[in-house]
Amino acid sequence: MAESDKWAANANEALSLQLVGAPSPADKLFGPEFTYQVGFGQEETIFGYTRLDIRLSFTPSNLHTLLSVTFSAVNESTTAKIDDIPSILEEYLPEDYTTDAEVFGKRLEEEEKSDFTPFGEKVGEYDVPAAARKGKGKGQGKRSAPGASSSKGTASGSAASNADSDHFEVYRTTWATPGWREFHRRMQLFALLYIEGASYIHEDEENWQWLTTWHKSVDAEGRIKYVFVGYTSLYRFWHYPSSSRLRLSQFLILPPYHKQSHGTHLYQIAYSSTLESDSITELTVEDPNEAFDRLRDTADLKRLLAPGAIIEQMKEEEGGLRSPLDRVRSERWRLKAKIAKRQWSRLIEMIQLMELDPSDPVAIKAYRLQVKARLYRFNKDILTQLTLQERHLKLQETYESLLEGEYGDLVGVDVEPFLDGPGGEDDDDEEDDGGLAQGNGWLGMFGGGGAAGGGGKRRKV
Numbered sequence: 001m002a003e004s005d006k007w008a009a010n011a012n013e014a015l016s017l018q019l020v021g022a023p024s025p026a027d028k029l030f031g032p033e034f035t036y037q038v039g040f041g042q043e044e045t046i047f048g049y050t051r052l053d054i055r056l057s058f059t060p061s062n063l064h065t066l067l068s069v070t071f072s073a074v075n076e077s078t079t080a081k082i083d084d085i086p087s088i089l090e091e092y093l094p095e096d097y098t099t100d101a102e103v104f105g106k107r108l109e110e111e112e113k114s115d116f117t118p119f120g121e122k123v124g125e126y127d128v129p130a131a132a133r134k135g136k137g138k139g140q141g142k143r144s145a146p147g148a149s150s151s152k153g154t155a156s157g158s159a160a161s162n163a164d165s166d167h168f169e170v171y172r173t174t175w176a177t178p179g180w181r182e183f184h185r186r187m188q189l190f191a192l193l194y195i196e197g198a199s200y201i202h203e204d205e206e207n208w209q210w211l212t213t214w215h216k217s218v219d220a221e222g223r224i225k226y227v228f229v230g231y232t233s234l235y236r237f238w239h240y241p242s243s244s245r246l247r248l249s250q251f252l253i254l255p256p257y258h259k260q261s262h263g264t265h266l267y268q269i270a271y272s273s274t275l276e277s278d279s280i281t282e283l284t285v286e287d288p289n290e291a292f293d294r295l296r297d298t299a300d301l302k303r304l305l306a307p308g309a310i311i312e313q314m315k316e317e318e319g320g321l322r323s324p325l326d327r328v329r330s331e332r333w334r335l336k337a338k339i340a341k342r343q344w345s346r347l348i349e350m351i352q353l354m355e356l357d358p359s360d361p362v363a364i365k366a367y368r369l370q371v372k373a374r375l376y377r378f379n380k381d382i383l384t385q386l387t388l389q390e391r392h393l394k395l396q397e398t399y400e401s402l403l404e405g406e407y408g409d410l411v412g413v414d415v416e417p418f419l420d421g422p423g424g425e426d427d428d429d430e431e432d433d434g435g436l437a438q439g440n441g442w443l444g445m446f447g448g449g450g451a452a453g454g455g456g457k458r459r460k461v
Helices: 085-090 101-113 180-187 189-194 262-276 290-304 310-316 327-337 341-355 361-377 388-411 425-431
Strands: 008-010 015-019 045-047 053-058 065-070 121-129 165-174 208-218 224-239 243-253 280-285
Touching: 065 085, 065 101, 121 262, 165 262, 180 189, 180 208, 189 243, 208 262, 224 262, 243 262, 262 280, 262 290, 290 341, 290 388, 310 327, 327 341, 341 361, 341 388, 361 388
Parallel strands: 015 053, 243 280
Antiparallel strands: 008 045, 053 065, 121 165, 165 208, 208 224, 224 243
């Protein structure tokens, strides 16, 4: 090992987070996805220490924050600059954070004795089977937060949880919600640690609202307790002539509560609130990553395919779901569903795939041309720069990638019978204006994507 490597630490590995006092196992240590957004550079490396341990501890309800930094040795012989960790992090931490373990311990004690209730208006609740709890976090066996103790909650009573399930509640807030600004200044740090490309929201932008998820439990003394689980931020845009669009921006669930369906519940509640509002035309998503897209696809498909829901109603109309789907009719149903255009197109294509007869070559071709027409229309400026043969081949390649890489897996269909297409002159009509005239970007062949809810691969198309 080079001498310089001895004094270099991976910031993602050195940093641990903990919800101190949360019901076990949510009180276990967990790590960040990113640290380059909190001052540690693109390489996410910290120089000057051995056995470096950075701990961010949070009270489970108000998210009061304690920063502690420990190490075995500091490089006093180097002429290189040693990273001043508290100074680097201070820019991103809430103003009321502390490095004093005793101060943090008092704040935790005060919170445990208080009758804390979540900020805002309750808009949803649900139960999760207790078996869904995950017991392993980052760095089990490491020391507890200085000056703090970890208490295990015992679930009892229908008011919060019972032995078989945990209870969760979702609340809506705005800047006008009492206490929200102060809480948001503590909460927003998680966005930088878990959402790639995230930035802090300016408090003078009035059109924001949030949905926060809380774990409700009863402690050993019979007191009701709330633990912060995650949130999504939503921005309201004016939409001509007299309505609004709601854009889902930041979306995250803290790691101790991963793989317990909380993301799905949070998204469904956000979508339901959109449907219930006469003044909102649709719910859009800002730069979703692959993981969030899959969550959204699954939730949207389940809702559309429910008995008596939109797809069942569409099938009862003349033409059903056959390709190419009439654009005017499709738009009428999209507006009723309040789903963004590209998302609606993809969902309809997946549902049509479920209905497609592998022994019907005419229907298969109609479906293939419909999908290609969508891909072509919204990337026409780029595709027309290719030769006709290159264009056909690129469209066929992307069509196959879409079915194999996304649609087939999501809807449980063997796509092999639907992949083979001429990709040449027989598909010339892929360039007409028929089919589903929706979608808003070419996200595979020529780049694109983003991140809502953490890192991950970008969606291809």
